[in-house]
Amino acid sequence: MQNHHMITPCLWFDDQAEAAAQFYTSVFRNSKILNISRYGEAGQEIHGKPAGTVMTVSFELNGQPFTALNGGPTFKFNEAISFQIFCDTQEEVDDYWQKLSAGGDETAQQCGWLKDQYGVSWQIIPRILIELLNHSDAATAQRVTTAMLQMKKIDIDELKQVAASQ
Known part of the structure; x- marks a missing residue:
């Protein structure tokens, strides 16, 4: 599915991307999960995630596209955004x-x-x-x-x- 929006926020989670996307789409009207991609064997030495676990979740909140990424515990959210x-x-x-x-x-x-x-x-x-x-x-x-x-x-x-x- 082609995303026609020019800018899509990407939210970095440790391993809660799917749960967060489900939560956010339950809060906002006209929202849905569009796609879930999973980690494969390739790059496992870099990402360290078991094959088959969720890598990204594409979702929309009232028409605004977002991506949730399971990137590990390296980064945390703060009020700067x-x-x-x-x-x-x-x-x-x-x-x-x-x-x-x-x-x-x-x-x-x-x-x-x-x-x-x-x-x-x-x-x-x-x-x-x-x-x-x-x-x-x-x-x-x-x-x-x-x-x-x-x-x-x-x-x-x-x-x-x-x-x-x-």
Whole structure:
């Protein structure tokens, strides 16, 4: 299957690529696993993986292609890369937050950011937050920024109240 997207993020896992792809495709609508490739005998002295074990999983999350690679324990995820999920409602924010944060690192939760059970960072962003942070009134934008910095999961109603206050 030809991938027509120019850029596809590749996520390096130790050996959880298939489980992670199954998890992510269960969280996002319009998502699916496209292909699973397996390690063969060739290159075993380099990759050290038993023949037949999963090498890569190609999958889509709401139309965005991803590749998950079982590359071994050499590299770990960190907050230098995160995936942003833009939401229209508090229900969406709550749903993604609950699903993606389950089993993740609770100490990494701040300002709409969370780290999932695999160590991948996500930003759950209500669209209104972006609007309010870019408000034409600098004082309003500053109040919203201050409020956001106190939050873990973003609360839309609280942002609206802060924006409306003087």
